[in-house]
Amino acid sequence: MSGRRVAYVNGRFVRHADAAVHIEDRGYQFADGVYEVWAVFGGRLADAPGHFARLRRSLGELRIAEPMGEAALKIVLAETLRRNRIVDGLLYLQVNRGVAPRDHAFPDPGVKPSVIVTARAIDLAAGEAKAALGVAVISTPENRWGRCDIKTVGLLPNVLAKQAAREAGAVEAWFVDELGLVTEGASSNAWIVDADGVLRTRDIQANILRGVTRQSVLRLIGEAGLALDERPFTIAEAKAAREAFITGAGSLVLPVVRIDGAAVGDGAPGPVAKRLRTFYMAEARRLAA
Numbered sequence: 697m698s699g700r701r702v703a704y705v706n707g708r709f710v711r712h713a714d715a716a717v718h719i720e721d722r723g724y725q726f727a728d729g730v731y732e733v734w735a736v737f738g739g740r741l742a743d744a745p746g747h748f749a750r751l752r753r754s755l756g757e758l759r760i761a762e763p764m765g766e767a768a769l770k771i772v773l774a775e776t777l778r779r780n781r782i783v784d785g786l787l788y789l790q791v792n793r794g795v796a797p798r799d800h801a802f803p804d805p806g807v808k809p810s811v812i813v814t815a816r817a818i819d820l821a822a823g824e825a826k827a828a829l830g831v832a833v834i835s836t837p838e839n840r841w842g843r844c845d846i847k848t849v850g851l852l853p854n855v856l857a858k859q860a861a862r863e864a865g866a867v868e869a870w871f872v873d874e875l876g877l878v879t880e881g882a883s884s885n886a887w888i889v890d891a892d893g894v895l896r897t898r899d900i901q902a903n904i905l906r907g908v909t910r911q912s913v914l915r916l917i918g919e920a921g922l923a924l925d926e927r928p929f930t931i932a933e934a935k936a937a938r939e940a941f942i943t944g945a946g947s948l949v950l951p952v953v954r955i956d957g958a959a960v961g962d963g964a965p966g967p968v969a970k971r972l973r974t975f976y977m978a979e980a981r982r983l984a985a
């Protein structure tokens with residue numbers, strides 16, 4: 697299987713095993729680039745418009761030129777899925793400022809952004825089994841820069857937090873700011889159903905990524921008429937909550953059953969998280985493009 701994997705690298709499809717970028721690519725030298733990840737259902741992109749809009753915004757905030765128009769990019773993405781025979785999976789796009797002699801300030805405007813795309817299949821049944829059991833999270837002090845709204849490839853704090861989670865037998869780490877409030881996960885947004893039955897997640901004025909899955913789930917919550925408050929919560933509130941869950945292109949809607957070792961609710965996935973996962977999956981499939 698891996699022998700047939702193909703990656704898109706700067707205009708060419710190459711064997712995944714041979715895919716490489718230049719050592720002076722600024723993504724490699726400075727983490728000077730952005731990325732997007734789409735869930736793929738039935739060979740089509742989930743929440744496509746939201747991810748394209750965020751990509752444009754991330755590039756704009758960093759003043760990296762759009763490497764190609766959206767129509768062309770869609771063709772590259774679809775072709776990557778096709779060549780890798782992806783039905784259900786994850787699609788990864790990275791756009792860096794390009795290759796130039798190492799110098800912190802921006803290179804010549806003529807330097808072309810670099811683009812890579814990879815895709816891999818995911819086992820939906822395994823994802824469902826994981827969701828049925830729920831996952832554990834740990835908390836960790838927020839130590840990221842002030843522009844977490846930009847989806848940059850500079851992810852070292854997230855890497856360290858995720859590794860700490862893994863070593864603790866958890867799948868995600870929730871960052872906690874200096875006021876004791878949860879910002880988000882290392883690769884997901886954080887939610888609870890609080891002790892009063894109200895859905896809570898941090899508002900996007902804060903220094904967090906504007907999760908595309910989060911936005912879709914907010915819409916579903918509105919349609920279902922569930923009580924919602926976009927307000928941050930503490931770890932103590934999360935431990936005392938009825939339910940907790942995370943959202944993201946990788947996790948979709950994933951129930952959280954333990955926080956720092958303490959059971960949330962009765963220690964099993966809660967009804968609201970399970971319902972939102974079912975709704976989200978159905979809608980994401982229906983709207984996949």
Ligand SMILES: Cc1ncc(COP(=O)(O)O)c(C=O)c1O
Pocket residue numbers: 733880881882883884885905906907908909910943944945946
């Ligand atoms: C830090 C962080 N927060 C939140 C998310 C969720 O965003 P999305 O739903 O757009 O995948 C991600 C991405 O996976 C992330 O890396």
